[in-house]
Amino acid sequence: xKQPRPTRYTTSQGQRILQYMASxxxxxxxxxxxxxxxxxxxxxxxxxxxxxxxERLAAEGKIRKYLLGEDTGACYQYIDQSKACQEHFxxxxxxxxxxxxxxxxxxxxxxxxxxxxxxxxxxxxxxTLYGTCxxxxxxxxx
Amino acid sequence: xKQPRPTRYTTSQGQRILQYMASxxxxxxxxxxxxxxxxxxxxxxxxxxxxxxxERLAAEGKIRKYLLGEDTGACYQYIDQSKACQEHFxxxxxxxxxxxxxxxxxxxxxxxxxxxxxxxxxxxxxxTLYGTCxxxxxxxxx
DNA sequence: TTGCGTGCAAAGGTTTTGCATGGCA
DNA sequence: TGCCATGCAAAACCTTTGCACGCAA
Numbered sequence: 001x002k003q004p005r006p007t008r009y010t011t012s013q014g015q016r017i018l019q020y021m022a023s024x025x026x027x028x029x030x031x032x033x034x035x036x037x038x039x040x041x042x043x044x045x046x047x048x049x050x051x052x053x054x055e056r057l058a059a060e061g062k063i064r065k066y067l068l069g070e071d072t073g074a075c076y077q078y079i080d081q082s083k084a085c086q087e088h089f090x091x092x093x094x095x096x097x098x099x100x101x102x103x104x105x106x107x108x109x110x111x112x113x114x115x116x117x118x119x120x121x122x123x124x125x126x127x128t129l130y131g132t133c134x135x136x137x138x139x140x141x142x
Numbered sequence: 143x144k145q146p147r148p149t150r151y152t153t154s155q156g157q158r159i160l161q162y163m164a165s166x167x168x169x170x171x172x173x174x175x176x177x178x179x180x181x182x183x184x185x186x187x188x189x190x191x192x193x194x195x196x197e198r199l200a201a202e203g204k205i206r207k208y209l210l211g212e213d214t215g216a217c218y219q220y221i222d223q224s225k226a227c228q229e230h231f232x233x234x235x236x237x238x239x240x241x242x243x244x245x246x247x248x249x250x251x252x253x254x255x256x257x258x259x260x261x262x263x264x265x266x267x268x269x270t271l272y273g274t275c276x277x278x279x280x281x282x283x284x
Numbered sequence: 285t286t287g288c289g290t291g292c293a294a295a296g297g298t299t300t301t302g303c304a305t306g307g308c309a
Numbered sequence: 310t311g312c313c314a315t316g317c318a319a320a321a322c323c324t325t326t327g328c329a330c331g332c333a334a
Contacts, residue, residue, distance in 0.1 A: 009308045046316040119276030126272040134261030151333045188291040
């Protein structure tokens with residue numbers, strides 16, 4: 001068997017998009033915001049290209065995709081590879097957008113429970129628990 | 143003060159939609175599925191009307207609106223007022239697309255755990271757990 | 285009679301696809 | 310040189326809105 005050529009090319013667009021996502025840290029952005037960001041750059045990146053890279057980066061586990069408001073579109077956030085994010089649950093606050101990384105044995109045991117009792121292998125990279133964080137809960141009560 | 147007239151009329155469309163939702167029990171449907179259901183009926187119901195009734199029924203607490211996937215739209219579920227039927231987790235298989243409703247006390251207790259220990263109020267209407275279902279796991283091993 | 289309900293058509297916004305061109309390896 | 314990547318335009322998709330007419334009370 002002949003070794004096939006790499007199925008992926010490195011392009012300036014792909015690099016710039018990933019770089020931009022990384023530069024934002026844990027802040028999330030929409031596809032449209034990314035397009036606008038590069039609209040003022042020397043070399044514009046088309047929205048089709050942005051969507052295609054976001055899809056690929058999400059599939060590769062480099063970024064996360066969220067569906068926050070129903071009135072807006074999806075938003076994306078960079079994943080810090082050093083944080084072992086494929087091993088714990090993530091909570092995303094719908095109000096303020098904060099991302100909470102859980103480090104909790106009970107939640108981890110849920111992974112086993114799902115597999116043992118529900119015959120379901122959960123994918124923690126793609127799974128996000130949506131809700132309201134403590135700070136926003138307190139703010140709502142006041 | 144004069145007693146205002148009832149602000150809501152009873153129409154055949156409204157009755158038929160609610161009746162249909164109730165007949166489905168805990169199964170959920172999309173707006174489009176409802177439109178198609180009545181498309182083969184003697185009296186068709188326009189999609190605008192379907193959306194407006196779904197919105198109203200959800201506001202009245204008669205049905206529940208789930209925003210589960212990114213690949214489909216919203217889906218709606220009848221709420222049996224006599225059963226105190228509560229929201230539950232949904233598991234979505236990434237391989238075959240199956241949507242699995244959980245009815246499990248341990249999973250339900252996770253809702254409490256998140257609130258008590260993590261100060262996080264989960265929104266089950268928006269939360270979907272992604273992974274691989276038993277059938278697809280078995281198929282992958284073979 | 286009043287004004288809510290209906291539904292067609294059209295708009296709205298986000299995301300995807302067709303296709304010819306451009307650029308990496 | 311072969312193939313993937315790009316990006317414009319257009320389509321697909323779900324949902325909402327404008328508006329004239331119908332129908333409940």
